Amino acid sequence: METREAWLLSAIAGLQPIFEDSGHTIPEGIRVSVGFPKGGKGGKYRRIGECWPRSSCGDATGSIFVSPEIEEPTIVLATLTHELVHAVDDCQNGHKAPFKRIATSVGLEGKMTATHAGERLNAQLVELAESLGTYPHSLLTPPDPKKRPGSRLLKCSCSACGYTERVTRQWLDTGAPICPCNSESMVET
Numbered sequence: 001m002e003t004r005e006a007w008l009l010s011a012i013a014g015l016q017p018i019f020e021d022s023g024h025t026i027p028e029g030i031r032v033s034v035g036f037p038k039g040g041k042g043g044k045y046r047r048i049g050e051c052w053p054r055s056s057c058g059d060a061t062g063s064i065f066v067s068p069e070i071e072e073p074t075i076v077l078a079t080l081t082h083e084l085v086h087a088v089d090d091c092q093n094g095h096k097a098p099f100k101r102i103a104t105s106v107g108l109e110g111k112m113t114a115t116h117a118g119e120r121l122n123a124q125l126v127e128l129a130e131s132l133g134t135y136p137h138s139l140l141t142p143p144d145p146k147k148r149p150g151s152r153l154l155k156c157s158c159s160a161c162g163y164t165e166r167v168t169r170q171w172l173d174t175g176a177p178i179c180p181c182n183s184e185s186m187v188e189t
Contacts, residue, residue: 004137008032008066011080014128018081018121022105024088027054032064032080034137049079051086062087068140073129076137078117081125082108156186164189 009032019026037050048067054060064083070076085103093099095112103112107121117125129135153166158179165177165186176185 002136004034004135005032007132007135007137008034008064008076008080010132011077011128012084014132015077015081015084018106018124019084019088022102024102024105026084027062027087027090029061030064030084030087031057031061032066034068035065036069036142037065037067048075049083051083051091053091055090062090068137069142071135071137071139073132073135074117074122074125076135077125077129078108078115078122081106081117081121082115155189157189158182158184158186160184 012026012030012032016026037047046069048070050065052063052065054062057063064080064087066076066079066083070079082103085099085106085108088102089099100112103115107118107124108115109118110116153168154172155164155166156172156177157164158181161179161181163179163181163186167177171177172188176187178184179186
């Protein structure tokens with residue numbers, strides 16, 4: 001596969017029999033892409049997938065996003081399966097009972113807001129991942145929003161009295177500042 005999206009579309013085709021065996025049909029023409037789900041970058045409630053209902057798209061086609069923060073193919077496929085359950089339900093019931101019925105019937109387990117593949121489904125996903133080949137994606141780790149770049153100001157001090165001042169590289173290259181206490185040239189420290 002050349003692109004992640006092509007891989008994910010092939011994955012949807014590969015997941016169709018799993019849904020059909022449980023009595024459900026994946027809607028036609030779902031768009032799937034890799035991107036940060038709304039509100040999904042870091043934070044306490046980090047999302048790794050998201051499905052948008054058909055009514056949210058101008059051409060009545062549902063859209064699924066899989067986080068670029070995951071690269072393990074079977075986890076990507078389990079996330080895609082979870083989001084396809086939303087697509088089957090057209091996002092009408094959140095993670096309530098109708099969603100749960102579909103999710104458990106295809107082999108998802110655990111808390112419905114954070115499902116994982118059960119043993120049988122996981123085996124099917126491993127087989128599907130092998131048939132799809134390498135997932136053409138490399139882990140994307142967003143920068144920590146709490147980490148700010150350091151100051152561009154450089155510290156200069158007077159060797160005689162210890163007075164310090166901060167200046168930009170431009171002004172330091174033009175000429176070192178002069179200490180106001182004893183009129184000596186300051187040096188970068």
